[in-house]
Amino acid sequence: MHTAHRFTPFGTTIFSEMTALANTHQAINLSQGFPDFDGPTIGKNIATKAINTGHNQYAPMPGTPILREAIASWASRITGIDADPNTEITVTAGCTEAIAATMLGLLNPGDEVIVFEPYYDSYRAALAMADAKPLFVTLYPTKDGFAYRPDELAAAFSHRTKAILINTPHNPTGIVLNDTQLDEIASLCIKHNTIAISDEVYERLVYPGNAHRSIASLPHMRQRTVILSSSGKSFSLTGWKVGWSIAPPELTAGIRAAHQFLTFSVATPLQYGVAELLTTGEEEISTLLAQYTHTRSLLAEALDELGFGVRLPQGSYFIMADHTKITKQLGLADDVAFCRWLPINAGVAAIPPSAFYSHPAQGASFIRFAFCKQTKTIDEAITRLRSALTKPNPKGHHNPKNIP
Numbered sequence: 001m002h003t004a005h006r007f008t009p010f011g012t013t014i015f016s017e018m019t020a021l022a023n024t025h026q027a028i029n030l031s032q033g034f035p036d037f038d039g040p041t042i043g044k045n046i047a048t049k050a051i052n053t054g055h056n057q058y059a060p061m062p063g064t065p066i067l068r069e070a071i072a073s074w075a076s077r078i079t080g081i082d083a084d085p086n087t088e089i090t091v092t093a094g095c096t097e098a099i100a101a102t103m104l105g106l107l108n109p110g111d112e113v114i115v116f117e118p119y120y121d122s123y124r125a126a127l128a129m130a131d132a133k134p135l136f137v138t139l140y141p142t143k144d145g146f147a148y149r150p151d152e153l154a155a156a157f158s159h160r161t162k163a164i165l166i167n168t169p170h171n172p173t174g175i176v177l178n179d180t181q182l183d184e185i186a187s188l189c190i191k192h193n194t195i196a197i198s199d200e201v202y203e204r205l206v207y208p209g210n211a212h213r214s215i216a217s218l219p220h221m222r223q224r225t226v227i228l229s230s231s232g233k234s235f236s237l238t239g240w241k242v243g244w245s246i247a248p249p250e251l252t253a254g255i256r257a258a259h260q261f262l263t264f265s266v267a268t269p270l271q272y273g274v275a276e277l278l279t280t281g282e283e284e285i286s287t288l289l290a291q292y293t294h295t296r297s298l299l300a301e302a303l304d305e306l307g308f309g310v311r312l313p314q315g316s317y318f319i320m321a322d323h324t325k326i327t328k329q330l331g332l333a334d335d336v337a338f339c340r341w342l343p344i345n346a347g348v349a350a351i352p353p354s355a356f357y358s359h360p361a362q363g364a365s366f367i368r369f370a371f372c373k374q375t376k377t378i379d380e381a382i383t384r385l386r387s388a389l390t391k392p393n394p395k396g397h398h399n400p401k402n403i404p
Contacts, residue, residue, distance in 0.1 A: 001306075003175060007128070007263070009128070010124070010125050010128075010386070014352065014355040015350060015351070018032065018339060018349050018351055018352075021349055021397075022343055022349035024343070025060070025344055026200070026347065027126055027343035027347045027348055027349045028348050028373075028377060028381045029369065030349060030350050030371070031350050031368075032370065033238075033317060033318065033370045034372065035074070035238070035372045036374055036377050037166070039237035039283040040236075040277060041293075042275060042276055043237065044071070047269045051269045053135065055269050058264070058265050059265040059267075059268040059367040060266070061117065061256065061265055062089070063090060063093070063266065064083065064271045065359060066277070067091055067242075067272070067274055069085045070275040070279050071091075071170060073278070074278045074279075075227070075246055079216070079217055081179070081227070087300065088246055088249060088252050089232045089244060089252075090245045091243070091268050092259060093262075094230055094241035095199065095201045096122050096243070097243065097259070097262060097263060098228040098229075098230075098245045098255075099123065099126050099197075099199065099228060100123055101255050101258040101259040101360050102245060102258075103129065105255045105256070106162075106226070106254045106255050106284055107130040107131075108130075108162075109131035110132070111130075111132045111160075111381070112132070112134075112162060113133065113165055114130050114134075114136075114164040115165050117129075117136045117137070118363055119165075120140065120167060121238045121355060124341050127348050130404075132162070136364060137153050138152070138357075145305070145311050145312075147181075151371050152223075153184070153185070153188065153317075155185075161192050161194045163195040164195075165197045165199070166185060166190060166193060166196065166198050167201075168196075168212065168333045169205060169206055169316045170202075171202065172318045172353050173320050174312075174317075174318055175213055175315070176210045177213075177215075180391075182218060183218065184340045185215060185219045186221050189221065190268060195225070196216070197228065198215050198216065198225055198226065198227050199229075200214060200230050201227065201228065201243070202315050202317075202375070203229060203234070205233060205288075205292060206315040208293070208315060210315060213312075216246075222248065223246070224248075227245065227246040227247065228245050229244060229246075230382050231243070231277060233317075234285055235274075236288060236372075237274075240267070240273070241266070242274045249371065256358030262388060274359075291375075294375065295374075295375060296317070298371075300319055300370060303385075305327050306326070306386065306390070308326065308367075309325075317371055318368050318371070319371060320366050320367075321369065322366055323338055326338075333350070334354065334364040334365050335354050338350075338367060339367060344386035347388075348388075350369050352367065354404050
């Protein structure tokens with residue numbers, strides 16, 4: 001009863017609920033997006049060295065110089081964007097803090113922000129903290145993935161639109177915005193003098209046949225774009241919580257104004273470790289991408305065999321699968337009911353993506369699985385799903401596709 005009104009619509013995150021269910025029932029956790037293996041040794045060794053050589057006090061508020069310089073080099077190499085480490089880069093406590101600092105530092109009460117749905121759940125909470133107004137544009141299922149409708153996107157823009165929040169590669173749908181879509185968004189931003197806040201945390205997790213492009217690289221967009229990213233996804237170090245923003249000085253000033261009062265600075269020795277990874281860790285990323293390409297195929301093929309409607313992700317490490325054929329035979333109402341059924345009856349946990357929609361019914365026919373796991377973990381999850389979903393259910397019907 002004492003929780004501030006701005007947070008009461010959100011409750012406990014769906015990630016916490018599903019992970020708790022997984023732990024209670026000793027289920028394989030394909031819900032929360034964290035690897036079940038450790039990150040690269042080279043980063044850990046440098047972080048340990050930093051601890052042992054006395055780098056244990058507050059880092060500078062915008063981040064250690066060595067990390068900001070490494071981020072600038074990374075951005076130039078990966079996206080072709082040149083950034084000044086001193087005035088345009090801010091190190092944050094993960095990308096989640098970068099999102100919050102951007103919202104709090106750049107938005108005023110009542111500002112309108114366009115958000116694609118489904119969305120990462122912290123977006124709405126961060127907007128609520130800033131007392132900004134979200135306007136949702138839906139990514140609808142298509143034959144091959146998900147896409148917004150251009151007329152709906154154009155209609156969402158007005159003179160009141162302060163910013164648009166994009167996420168590419170996208171969580172949870174796995175789409176990578178293509179050049180046509182990025183050009184369209186950029187044109188609308190320029191026309192309406194709108195800031196683009198671009199969450200690019202999965203920028204290196206893009207699968208063959210697809211390519212990530214930052215909207216900041218488009219003509220006239222660099223000066224109006226905030227790029228947000230993190231080391232956690234590219235290097236399997238989600239617990240380090242080292243992220244960053246890249247933005248022109250006038251936007252960086254607002255981000256830093258909020259960041260200094262949220263966390264002020266990020267763990268100093270970990271910044272040294274991330275700097276090393278950004279500088280010398282390309283082989284680690286290649287190995288990781290090969291692993292995820294493999295587990296993506298394994299899980300997608302098994303889900304398809306079991307009767308799920310699978311849309312193969314172009315990026316990130318999530319699969320959005322239509323579960324309606326299966327839940328109809330199980331007598332379950334929606335994605336939430338299915339995700340509560342799975343840990344108990346199949347020993348596997350997943351996420352109900354209706355939590356990522358302003359109108360939950362739009363996502364109720366899907367379920368999200370994370371494949372950022374070891375091959376043996378995915379294999380065991382598949383075995384459990386097959387066992388649970390290919391035997392007679394209590395109504396006497398058989399579940400989809402009786403696979404041996």
